[in-house]
Amino acid sequence: MITNLRQMADTVRSSGIKKRIAVAWAQDPNTIGSLHRAVKEGFAEAIMIGRHEQILATCKETGADPQCFTLVESPDEKSAAELAVSLTRDSEADVAMKGLVGTDKFLRAVMDREKGLLPPKTVMSYACAVEIPAYHKLLFITDTAVIPFPDLDQKVAMARYAVEMARRFGIEKPRVALIGASEKVSDHFPNTLDYQEMCRMAERGQIPDCIMDGPVDLFLACDPESVRIKGVDTPLAGDADILLFPSLESCNPFYKGLMLFGGGELAGMICGTSKPVVLMSRSESELSKYYCVALACLMASQKT
Amino acid sequence: MITNLRQMADTVRSSGIKKRIAVAWAQDPNTIGSLHRAVKEGFAEAIMIGRHEQILATCKETGADPQCFTLVESPDEKSAAELAVSLTRDSEADVAMKGLVGTDKFLRAVMDREKGLLPPKTVMSYACAVEIPAYHKLLFITDTAVIPFPDLDQKVAMARYAVEMARRFGIEKPRVALIGASEKVSDHFPNTLDYQEMCRMAERGQIPDCIMDGPVDLFLACDPESVRIKGVDTPLAGDADILLFPSLESCNPFYKGLMLFGGGELAGMICGTSKPVVLMSRSESELSKYYCVALACLMASQKT
Numbered sequence: 001m002i003t004n005l006r007q008m009a010d011t012v013r014s015s016g017i018k019k020r021i022a023v024a025w026a027q028d029p030n031t032i033g034s035l036h037r038a039v040k041e042g043f044a045e046a047i048m049i050g051r052h053e054q055i056l057a058t059c060k061e062t063g064a065d066p067q068c069f070t071l072v073e074s075p076d077e078k079s080a081a082e083l084a085v086s087l088t089r090d091s092e093a094d095v096a097m098k099g100l101v102g103t104d105k106f107l108r109a110v111m112d113r114e115k116g117l118l119p120p121k122t123v124m125s126y127a128c129a130v131e132i133p134a135y136h137k138l139l140f141i142t143d144t145a146v147i148p149f150p151d152l153d154q155k156v157a158m159a160r161y162a163v164e165m166a167r168r169f170g171i172e173k174p175r176v177a178l179i180g181a182s183e184k185v186s187d188h189f190p191n192t193l194d195y196q197e198m199c200r201m202a203e204r205g206q207i208p209d210c211i212m213d214g215p216v217d218l219f220l221a222c223d224p225e226s227v228r229i230k231g232v233d234t235p236l237a238g239d240a241d242i243l244l245f246p247s248l249e250s251c252n253p254f255y256k257g258l259m260l261f262g263g264g265e266l267a268g269m270i271c272g273t274s275k276p277v278v279l280m281s282r283s284e285s286e287l288s289k290y291y292c293v294a295l296a297c298l299m300a301s302q303k304t
Numbered sequence: 305m306i307t308n309l310r311q312m313a314d315t316v317r318s319s320g321i322k323k324r325i326a327v328a329w330a331q332d333p334n335t336i337g338s339l340h341r342a343v344k345e346g347f348a349e350a351i352m353i354g355r356h357e358q359i360l361a362t363c364k365e366t367g368a369d370p371q372c373f374t375l376v377e378s379p380d381e382k383s384a385a386e387l388a389v390s391l392t393r394d395s396e397a398d399v400a401m402k403g404l405v406g407t408d409k410f411l412r413a414v415m416d417r418e419k420g421l422l423p424p425k426t427v428m429s430y431a432c433a434v435e436i437p438a439y440h441k442l443l444f445i446t447d448t449a450v451i452p453f454p455d456l457d458q459k460v461a462m463a464r465y466a467v468e469m470a471r472r473f474g475i476e477k478p479r480v481a482l483i484g485a486s487e488k489v490s491d492h493f494p495n496t497l498d499y500q501e502m503c504r505m506a507e508r509g510q511i512p513d514c515i516m517d518g519p520v521d522l523f524l525a526c527d528p529e530s531v532r533i534k535g536v537d538t539p540l541a542g543d544a545d546i547l548l549f550p551s552l553e554s555c556n557p558f559y560k561g562l563m564l565f566g567g568g569e570l571a572g573m574i575c576g577t578s579k580p581v582v583l584m585s586r587s588e589s590e591l592s593k594y595y596c597v598a599l600a601c602l603m604a605s606q607k608t
Contacts (some may be wrong), residue, residue, distance in 0.1 A: 003439035042510045054601040089412055106377060134564065134565040134566075134567070135565060145485075148485075148492050148493060153487060179553075179557050180553060180556075181449075181452075181552045181553055181556035181557075184554075188452050189452060189553065191553065217556060217557070217564075218557045218560035218561060218564060219564065219587070220557075222564055223564055226587055229586070229587040230586075230587060245364045245553075245557070246553045247551070247553065247554065248485045248493075249483075249484060249485055249495065249549075249550045249551065249554045250495065250551065250553045250554040250557060252484075252485035252486075252521065252522075253483050253485075253521070253522045253547075253549070253554060253558050254557050254558050254561050255563050256521060256522035256523055257522060257558050257566070258563060258565055258566075259523075260438065260522060260523065260526055260527055261439060261562055261565075261566035261568075262438075262561065262562075262566045263438070264565075266421075282533070282534075283523070283530055283533040283534060
């Protein structure tokens with residue numbers, strides 16, 4: 001079982017995995033730095049799409065060896081995004097990654113019905129593995145970035161994707177906490193009605209390979225002492241692996257709070273696409289981008 | 305300016321404030337311990353409502369001197385809650401506090417139209433001051449506990465209460481961050497439309513004494529480095545005092561994350577009532593309850 005991100009990257013590095021990453025508009029320093037490291041460590045090949053001149057200039061600036069990369073010339077952001085996606089779709093690459101291109105443009109290419117990476121009627125979501133010094137293992141969190149107010153079907157898909165990710169980290173039966181403000185099911189909180197239905201689905205095996213409970217608050221999900229004091233009988237036992245949130249407005253500040261005030265570090269990716277898609281904010285660190293690349297390579301590798 | 309909770313309690317202690325707290329169903333050890341300390345330190349008098357026998361037994365158990373308290377016999381939770389509220393309403397006490405009574409029963413007494421503490425048509429909300437080692441000052445957060453999905457009027461009231469609280473900590477013009485998943489106003493996130501309106505109201509002086517901006521994500525609110533990288537021109541400048549959240553499902557896991565993973569400590573209270581009301585979870589620590597009592601005494605004292 002992988003319990004931190006360093007160990008995740010080491011696992012990828014030592015497992016003989018080697019995946020090809022197609023990067024859209026690849027000229028920013030953090031993207032180049034993270035991919036340079038992944039290529040040097042042997043688990044990635046990088047196809048850097050953008051303006052040769054700019055990419056070479058950034059390589060010089062950051063001390064990255066441009067010989068590590070395959071450079072593909074592209075005139076603008078939109079073309080770069082479309083090319084990264086089509087290379088991945090045509091299996092010239094295993095992973096599509098956003099560089100300096102705007103999120104909207106990049107996602108439009110990913111979601112294109114004809115030429116994109118999203119199978120019809122598939123829910124697209126986002127899950128990440130967060131490492132926090134104050135927790136004894138990784139916390140998988142969803143959805144930090146994509147679905148504003150997930151309905152029942154979307155929540156089910158979110159849970160499945162996160163379970164699949166956690167299992168690739170060696171957690172055979174991850175504990176999924178459906179997060180609310182308390183453990184009470186109530187009409188005043190429609191999400192808790194979805195949660196109730198999801199727990200039934202998990203019991204019936206419709207959401208397989210996990211132990212699910214909710215609604216629970218964060219304390220019942222992650223703090224055994226609170227479980228004891230409140231006397232709530234939950235199979236999560238304060239030892240959750242996965243936290244599923246009721247909305248983007250709920251999940252996004254939560255994970256950012258962990259980053260800013262809990263010393264957190266993360267690796268995340270788009271879920272639901274036919275191939276892994278790496279999408280990060282421009283302001284993410286080189287280390288975070290490196291972890292995302294490693295995670296995408298892990299998820300792109302043959303399922304065990 | 306008060307920048308941590310220890311300093312807040314010290315300020316109350318050294319200011320000559322002395323307030324009377326009426327505690328409903330007062331027999332649990334944390335409640336008795338926290339009030340014992342507040343009474344010993346001279347800023348509170350405590351009217352402990354409940355079964356004498358049980359209160360005396362807990363005093364013995366915890367080493368608290370029962371002579372510090374005024375004991376008032378009450379046969380059950382409901383009567384105890386009603387009595388704590390009516391004593392406060394009739395100015396026999398300055399603060400009403402929940403002991404071991406259930407939250408629902410306690411709030412019913414507080415919200416009673418005839419005998420309660422909530423003026424007609426007043427929004428009731430909850431605000432707390434959170435101390436986190438990784439932030440350079442207190443963060444005031446609302447609403448962690450009461451309003452599930454606040455509408456515009458409720459959000460405005462939440463902002464006003466939090467501003468009033470922050471100003472009592474010596475922050476003359478607190479910076480209010482209206483928290484979303486990003487800085488974009490969008491129909492897909494109806495709360496961001498309320499935020500837009502609130503910023504206009506703040507500019508017009510309808511929400512006075514504050515610097516307000518939103519929607520912003522947590523990074524723009526609390527991290528100057530993110531403000532610089534993203535190039536967003538916000539008067540918050542990554543130095544927010546107050547975080548207003550779009551829903552209870554958003555605020556509740558956020559503050560619990562700070563407690564559990566960020567080493568946080570808090571003091572909170574009900575806002576909107578005619579007198580301060582202290583309401584905490586049974587599982588809160590003695591120190592948290594002590595800070596809540598100190599906060600209520602501060603807020604009950606003459607406005608400066």
